[in-house]
Amino acid sequence: MAELFFISKALALQIHRQQIERFGGALGIRDEALLASALGAARQTWHYCGDIFQIAAQYCYSLANQKRPTMDNDQLYDWGINTATQQVSREELADFLKQHCA
Structure with a gap:
């Protein structure tokens, strides 16, 4: 198995x-603290449960929710992610990823 790494701020x-560049939107960071919190949440999730699929789900929730740290403004993207994250729990998303990506 490849060595586990977490997404850095630079990445x-x-x-x-x-x-x-690919899909359009506004470039930039809205809130540095929110970005640090979102990136740190995945690391905390790993230490709490040790499940890589829970980490992926945590990144989705932390980086793509209504209070996301970036300044993009693609309304279709917003709608899709917000709909998904509000209708599916992190655990359900992790289970889905485990079933379809393992």
Whole structure:
């Protein structure tokens, strides 16, 4: 199994920049503390449960919810992620990922 790594601030910003270039939206960080919190939540989830699928679900909830730290404004993206994260629990999302990505 490959060594586990967590998304750093630099990598998160690089991914954000690539997504903006590809799909459009506003580039930038709305709230540095929210970004740090979102990235740290995945690490905390790992230490709490040790499940990589829970980490993936935590990144989804922390980085793509209504209080996301980035300044993108793609309304379709907002609708899709907000709908998914409000109708599915983190545990249900982790179970889905485990079933379809393992």
